[in-house]
Amino acid sequence: MPLDQSFIGAVSEPVVYEIEKGHIRLFADAIGDPNPIYRDVAAARAAGYRNIPVPPTFPTILRAGAEIRAKMNLDWRYILHGEQEFRYLGDICAGDVITARLKIADIYTKSGGSGKMDFIVQETDCTNQDGRLVMQQRSVTVYRWPKEEK
Amino acid sequence: MLRAADLKVGEEIPAYVTPPVERIQLVKYASPSGDFNRIHVDEPFAKSAGYPTVFAHGMLTMAFVGRMLGDWAEPRALRAFGVRFAKIVWPGDVITCKGKITALGEEGGEKRAKLEVWAENQKGEVVVKGTAEVAAS
Numbered sequence: 001m002p003l004d005q006s007f008i009g010a011v012s013e014p015v016v017y018e019i020e021k022g023h024i025r026l027f028a029d030a031i032g033d034p035n036p037i038y039r040d041v042a043a044a045r046a047a048g049y050r051n052i053p054v055p056p057t058f059p060t061i062l063r064a065g066a067e068i069r070a071k072m073n074l075d076w077r078y079i080l081h082g083e084q085e086f087r088y089l090g091d092i093c094a095g096d097v098i099t100a101r102l103k104i105a106d107i108y109t110k111s112g113g114s115g116k117m118d119f120i121v122q123e124t125d126c127t128n129q130d131g132r133l134v135m136q137q138r139s140v141t142v143y144r145w146p147k148e149e150k
Numbered sequence: 151m152l153r154a155a156d157l158k159v160g161e162e163i164p165a166y167v168t169p170p171v172e173r174i175q176l177v178k179y180a181s182p183s184g185d186f187n188r189i190h191v192d193e194p195f196a197k198s199a200g201y202p203t204v205f206a207h208g209m210l211t212m213a214f215v216g217r218m219l220g221d222w223a224e225p226r227a228l229r230a231f232g233v234r235f236a237k238i239v240w241p242g243d244v245i246t247c248k249g250k251i252t253a254l255g256e257e258g259g260e261k262r263a264k265l266e267v268w269a270e271n272q273k274g275e276v277v278v279k280g281t282a283e284v285a286a287s
Binding site: 023026027029030031032033035037047048049053055056057060061063076077078079080081082083084085086087088091138 | 168179217
């Protein structure tokens, strides 16, 4: 079954994240990035930051829209991440309070080698404690239709 | 910061080769990334979805490419970074991240370099492919 197109344009509730330095360190450890700016305030300040910054893909944690995705009722076994894009408009550092808001920008269906798939395009704007837009994300989620629905 | 005068269109940036991706790394990544899709950490679940075993989060592979960019420029110079996930990364895969300068110009009152970036597995298959934009002085 194709996803309900009426989700296009849906806007999420805002979700607020406090950026913590321990979280940044764990993330940098997990991805295998040894850069000292992700662990040491002095190294971060020497590199021009206010405080310990987040690695380039850390903003993936700034999610919103769980309440919309819950209504889509997707089976997690058939979800794949198709595309991801970050636009960096300002630093995100430990101590920042980021508000994420998601919009469902598009939903469309395509036929591929392994059957039909829905593509869900999600855009997330991330604003900091000063009201400044610091990050824009765009992601495309691919939903493979379960076998019996081909 | 990179100096625009030192950059040339067509030039490749230093590659970054990861250690083999381990199952434990997928567990370590799941928690701080907040991506708890069981397909990356729960083998019976992955098999029930038709996969031979668990596989890496696409965002983990993107993070490897992000590290390459941060090592070359500096993370703070990054203005845009996007990828398409082309192939699954399996436990044991060794990923080589690469990038090439495709254009030099100015935008937003600063010098910028545009790059094509990608990552390959040990068989030379492209697993992610995308673009990045960095500021230069």
